[in-house]
Amino acid sequence: MNAKVLASSLAFLLFTSFKPVNTNFGENTPAFAPTYVAPVYTALPLGEIKPKGWLHNQLQIMRNGTTGHLDEVYPKIKNDNGWLGGKGDAWEETPYWLDGAVPLAYLLEDKTLQTKVLRYINWTLENQRPSGYFGPITKEEREKGVKVTVENCSQGEDWWPKMVMLKVMRQYYTATQDPRVIPFFTKYFDYQLKTLKQCPIGKWTDWAESRGTDNVMLVQWLYGITKDQSLLELANLIDSQSFTWSTWLGNRDWVIGAATQQNDAHWMRRHGVNVAMAIKAPAINYQRTQDKEYLSALDTGFKDLMTLHGLPMGIFSSDEDLHGNDPTQGTELCTIVEAMYSLEEIIGITGDLRYADALERMTFNALPTQTTDDYNAKQYFQIANQVQVKRGVFNFSLPFEREMNNVYGMRSGYTCCLANMHQGWTKFTQHLWYGTPEQGVIAMAYSPNQLTTKVGKSNTEVTINEITNYPFEDQVNFEIFTKNEVSFPLQLRVPAWCQAPVLKINGQTVEVQPDKNIITLDRTWKNKDKVTLQLPMEVSTSNWGRNSRTIERGPLVYALKLEEKWEKGIDQKEGAYWNVFPKSAWNYGLLQTIVKEPVKNLQVKNVKPVTDKFVWNLANAPIQITAIAKKIPDWKIVNDVAPQPVTDRTGIYRGRVTPTVEKITLVPYGCTKVRIVAFPVVPN
Template sequence: MSDQKFALLSKAVLLSFALVFSGSKNLNAQSLASQPYSEVPLSAIKPKGWLKDQLLTMRNGTTGHLDEVYAKVKNDNGWLGGKGDGWEETPYWLDGAVPLAYLLDDKELKDKVSKYINWTIDHQRPSGYFGPLTKDEREKNIQITPENCAAGEDWWPKMVMLKVIKQYYQATNDPRVVPFMSKYFQYQLAALKTCTLGKWTEWAQSRGTDNAMMAQWLYGITKEPSLLELASLIESQSFQWSEWLGNRDWVINAAAQQNKDKWMQRHAVNVGMALKAPSVNYQRTKDEKYLKNLKTGFNDLMHLHGLPMGIFSGDEDLHGNAPTQGVELCTIAEAMYSLEEIIAVTGDIRYMDALERMTFNALPAQTTDDYNHKQYFQIANQVQISRGVFDFSLPFDRQMNNVLGMRSGYTCCLANMHQSWTKFASHLWYATPDNGLAALEYSPNEIKLKVGASATEVTIHEVTNYPFEENIRFDFTMPKDVAFPMQLRIPDWCGEAVLSINGKELRREKGAQIVTIDRTWKSGDQLTLQLPMEVTTSNWGKNSRTIERGPLVYALKIGEKWKKENDKVEGDYYSVFPETDWNYGLIQDIVNNPAANLTVRNVKPVAGNFVWNLAHVPVEITASAKKIPNWKVVDGLARQPVTDREGIYKGDVNPEIEKITLVPYGFTKVRIVAFPVVK
């Protein structure tokens, strides 16, 4: 279709808009629920230290170069007007590459991602429809309107691209974005009457929350009532996740059934996206039942399907809490983003703590050092990475779900893994309604933002090696004194935090709360937050025990033997096998008194060129253990030994006590993290 035809807006289209929106302006004034936090501009935060190293690795790896190394995105891309990928993978990649470009202020990457955004905005159809050219447009020269919406294509990929363009707008304030989105949502409100959300695939029905969320975000800018009407319509045509999360039958059935019936309702990536559904519905309706549904659903999900590293199982279905179940990388990425949105709407610290645990434990373990290879499924107690069927609910015939490869398993994760670290970095801080700031997740960074009644620009350097150390220091720089409140999260795992200003103790606070320091800040001020990290143990599936310290869970350090291989369909991949023994049970004394029976040791500083691997482990824990000789690899897995009600394994155990070394889970590829307990 020519650009000239794109520029034509028929009288029929204008008339359809008039009919659809003639009543919208007469709706009673509506508003979204007030919320405790809002996102800061994408360009306000600059990662530092180990977090910047992680993002630079991504820029040098597939996040910065997927369009050069992955043929599906590289060749004749539909989001650039070609006939290639026109579905989810290009938007998935951009959903991480766009924030990365602006977090790093990387001109080359900005220019790269802008090509896709510019094409998408510049080639919006006169009706408001957007996206790759459809078959009917190419072959029949049909112009897509709400009346012939069937000439369009699936709603789902557009939901991801809307998230991409939203982030681009937050970084650039490009004046084209709000009219672009407004026009599309006008089209969608009209078209959904005929071309419902599920017309093409169940993916759009299962993920409609992302669409409703974007309409509500735009409403926050334009206050156009029809956007809330659209969000409500989308919700009515979507899977009813809010009701399901509040109804325990859903999560129980998901645990009990692994057949082909209703599998989209227990698909873990769908669940990860859907976690935010109750908060999005609460934002629009102000109905407190949605927050109750969210609390019930999240608690049930983690009780029935939770794994020690902070994520629920999903291989691909929700699959219980046995330590040998897998989790898809996309599930982690989407659950993290849902939690970031939930935090802003609810202000509930339980979701802040959950995000921290998931990010610092589950996430880094599932990709290679260069961020070019990933596991489709990782396993908690993972004593080898290899081809196989394992205990997954989705065993590919090629048996490639567990290996570390670029294209192993489904390639959705190759495209979607990029939003995880980048969105975490962009949600370290939130703005508060009283012109203040909230530090709700901790990592080294710098934020520059206007605060206080005077809207004075303040720069805060967050100096820390958290989560590997206890101290977080905030250094303030500003042109003049400015009064504003600053909120800090005291995690639930922290017994008592110490807050100091300019070297003098201010106060002590218990964990599981948000504290506020409201004062007039001066340039040169230093605020220090100390979060003492005690060693503890926690109980997980099959009555296993995990050792924790602060935000990190610890796993057995196992020697790694890497083997590079090739699959004719999915390309190069790596297997990883253990080079040291792994079949240990923790002695019961550790569970009874972890502080007295575990030794924490700092082994090396968190230095430049940081990577999450065994060579860079900054802290270790020494524990006493005994070998369980009958605990062996069967079908590639270390299935959990059975314990009694007291949590003790009663089978044969070697009499010798050995010292074992534990390292943070995120640094491992092969490991035991959920241990049996022995006497």
């Protein structure tokens, strides 16, 4: 891919500097930092943000589907669960599920679901060992009747699943302030500090070593509460025993190697889910050390990652390894939800709004397409140019002999995604707003919701109703309710793609001059004050792998609308699944005139209202874009995928093209299951 073209057309993802950074972190620094960098923006307690409108319906679907009932329909979690004291699942899948089910229970104020998840939380809290160790009963404990202690830490089990359960506990604490939680964390981290030299992070599995950043993140979260200096020492120790992601992200060699090597050597460094978790590592390390070279590593690493492996829907290839930017490569669902969470953490720590643009693109495009309407089946790998969904090998670096990685099924492919997919929409909802250092709030990502929080020096409670059908419309309305007048700064993010935002307060247009893409309204607010933010969306095209072009408008990318034919199958090991085939031709190239003058040659039409019952599918697609195209007869399916036609350096396909110009219809990518989104360009 031409990096210069990509950087200019996708400023929200690919950043301006393009130079390696000094990655000799901490050579002249003490063993641990004496100070701590407070996050620029503070995550609000779970429950202060309530979903509304189409987002509320999405979470209700999850509650009625697998998020609310995985323990009833999935035997691995259902049967004799280790996180309830049994002999069943004692590793990652139960905590993965809880990492989405716990926030869902409190976002929806669902008492039934809260009671369900509390069984696991209570068992974990109540069965922490006197040493501080926690988790399912180990083999040694069960067979010999002894507890895991500091002295016999080797009789414990893998550190990795505990990192996920700690994330669950943090969310639970912000929702409830349960007084048991902080002592639980404190005892466990004291246990880790005393045992990690004897039982290091990578003792049991490479997964813990590759994902140690999540452990560091949670240690530093507790430090932000207790200010116990030993926690920074522990964070430094864990980081020293984990994969050196910050160095790799800041160093070109790693991402280039990941793009060129697809063998089994060092594959954990290329594993897409590991990378998705790791992109927050430089921000986490900066938070502990104040070393700004970490922020440079983050900038360089994320930009390089999206340049060499990025796909139009805002995520990088991950099938399971990083696998280049060809639109026929796959992306694992776990990669998407973990990358979203990493971006949410990065935004809070750094305050860098470029990552909020990346978060919205990923959420509104890549996430919704990979699950069924009822949230009961998922795709292990999605493909950008996905002209069919079926059993097959495809171009994946993890093909499986059973050929089940591309179909929609509850248990198809690896079931890690069945357990982990639940954190995507729930944590996105939690991070629509952040607190600011000036005791105000910032609307970071846009979707319908209601915020109730305390603001200003007077610590006054306010409720802000955010009324919008974003990302399908360009207007966001805020209604402020307060018993007493209150002064606080209300900040509104302006996405990088928006050139001319329009702001009104109580119906009066206000001149705005965003500072670093932030509009700050610092004033005394009265009950029923109203703010309207309009973010005009203009159609454009962007350049992606193999000189393909994608049509986008606002945070959404648009794909060819193809009517779907669903076929159900049964696999002996992985159960029911669905293939999806297109009912019409897909082999179109966009006319060159669209790339030259997209606004003039693309027609945008609102065809359906976005209701509170909106579901991400073709039937509900609210917007259509009409484009002109010609068929490419020789563009055909080969080995289950549609290899991208070769273009010359001007980006034009010079092969045989039908003379007939046709109108084609595009819809939001997230509403599709089969599609073309990365189009070749053909002569007029």
